[in-house]
Amino acid sequence: MRLSRYFLPVMKESPADAQIVSHKLMLRAGLVRQTAAGIYAWLPLGLRVLQKIGQIVREEQDRSGAVELLMPTLQSADLWRQSGRYDAYGPEMLRITDRHEREMLYGPTNEEMVTAIFRDAARSYRDLPRTLYHIQWKFRDEVRPRFGVMRGREFLMKDAYSFDMDEAGARHSYNRMLVAYLNTFARMGLRAIPMQADTGPIGGDLSHEFIVLAPTGESDVFYHANWERPAELSAVDFENVAGLQAIVDGYTADYAATDEKRDEAREAEAGDALRQSRGVEVGHIFYFGTKYSDPMGLRVQGADGSEVMPHMGSYGIGVSRLMGAIIEASHDDKGIVWPEAVAPYKVGLINMRADDAACATAADDLYAKLQAAGVEVLYDDRDERGGAKFATMDLIGLPWQIVVGPKGLANGVVELKRRADGERIELSAADAVAKVAG
The missing domain is CATH 3.40.50.800 (Anticodon-binding domain)
Known part of the structure; x- marks a missing residue:
């Protein structure tokens, strides 16, 4: 592409309202422009990076055995009432009434919709296990959107959902995704640390956040110094249950936790190797059992003819947020330093x-x-x-x-x-x- 024919509106100075490095550089380098509070247009150079990030995410999801589909941005409020989350989710959910007075919402996540889709198609144990994913725009009405794409209201997200016959199968699906995430971020030149975390409004009792260390991060994090080593790709057979568990155990052996999930005993074991920093969340995975399959009537026939309620998990990656995280982790006083895998041009x-x-x-x-x-x-x-x-x-x-x-x-x-x-x-x-x- 000839720059004389391109659209690249660079800026010499950082806008006064840009508070962190990634926000400043994304504006200065002509990657994005704000169109409303927390909402951005992706300009040609930024769109190329966004597509590169999305492609790496897609390739690693496919490699893990997940199957891509595409769900709509607007959802029926009735689905969320079935799960019990419509009133509980809070003001971050943008609620809409259409011309026929039907209550709709701009989806902040897709547990309800994907459960309904799978419920209407799955009949027996032969239809499981399955993991479905899509890369789709989401909207959460943050009360104070800030830091550019790091905490915007509209954002591009990869969300995946697993369906298994029992807890053991669901935990294997969880492990598949944990390792797929580590490989995804390593390919982008990022050291993303899986940290024990609260499940929040998603629910469940097993959750990890993937945190990229950055001084401007929104979370206080605690971790063993071993996590400061360079990220490496894991050679993995996703069908090997024991082998995959061994890889996960190897990673999680080194302590890492968000402020909400600190473990004093493990921190004492780390001793002088314990580190404290701030970090940016770029991914979050959950196992939540039958939290959605139960109220939404998802049942399949087991191999013995009995009725089985599938166990589920959900797995998110902030695709647009990743661009900000990469810049936070890779820049100097002259500008951005793109890892080759996601650079808009080589x-x-x-x-x-x-x-x-x-x-x-x-x-x-x-x-x-x-x-x-x-x-x-x-x-x-x-x-x-x-x-x-x-x-x-x-x-x-x-x-x-x-x-x-x-x-x-x-x-x-x-x-x-x-x-x-x-x-x-x-x-x-x-x-x-x-x-x-x-």
């Missing part, structure tokens, strides 16, 4: 002299070769001074920058810069293409 190509015919020809040729090699490239071909182009590229944080200038061309080289550490090397255009395409 390479920023800079023509230092748009008015120089030789530079323009060389940069155009390099742009074509990068595209032919399958490299996502944003080409700054604007008639701007070099300093402004460098500032823009550093701000938006693409992993690589390739600089084409008159001096380099005279020596047969271009400059390649790695955004993460600022390392610069000179090499031929062909070698630059090969390096970033590798």
Whole structure:
């Protein structure tokens, strides 16, 4: 994409109402624009990142055995009355009456709807276990939306729901999702710590929040220093019950808990390795047994002909919130530093002299070769001074920058810069293409 034809409204200064780094940089880098309190338009560059994050989430859900569907944003109030949550949920739920005086709501979550969908289709033990998920916009009417997409009112969420014949099966589904989440966040370059947490309005007796450490986080968290090691992908057979349990036990052996679930005995065991910080929640998983299947009449026939009430769990990832969390964890004083897996483009190509015919020809040729090699490239071909182009590229944080200038061309080289550490090397255009395409 040529920047001269793109829509990238960057800002030199941070807006006065932006309080945290991610909010400031998302506005300055032209990723989002606020349209109402806690509601954002996703501009082209931000949308590309959002789609990259969503795709990683989708791939790891599929790999864990979950099946994708898509449920609507508007839900009938009657479903929530069946579960008993309509009046209990609180003012965060946006309640709506349609033209026929039917009570509706803009869904903050989907336990009721997915239970009704599964109830109307499942008949016997042969239909279980199943885990269904979707990636859908949600709305919660926060009383004080703040921190940009970190605590907005409208947000993109992946929510999954598992159905099992008994508690043992449900706990295996829970373990599948816990490991899938660890792999999801590791692929994005994040160390997300699963911490014991309260279940809140979702219900149940088993819950973990996935927390990314950040000074601006909304939660006080306590954890063993071992969690500060780099995140790694887990090679896992999701069908191996014992093997999966061993992986989960290995992770949860190191203490980690939110303020509400602190364990003084385990903290004493950690000793000098105990750490305290603040963190950003990016995911939350729950096992809640028959909390929804019971009142909503979900029953299936067991293998022995008896009636069975399935056990359920729900599993959320804040897809849009993740963008803010990644920026909080990966930035410097010049701007965003995107992990390559979620970067909107892999390479920023800079023509230092748009008015120089030789530079323009060389940069155009390099742009074509990068595209032919399958490299996502944003080409700054604007008639701007070099300093402004460098500032823009550093701000938006693409992993690589390739600089084409008159001096380099005279020596047969271009400059390649790695955004993460600022390392610069000179090499031929062909070698630059090969390096970033590798």
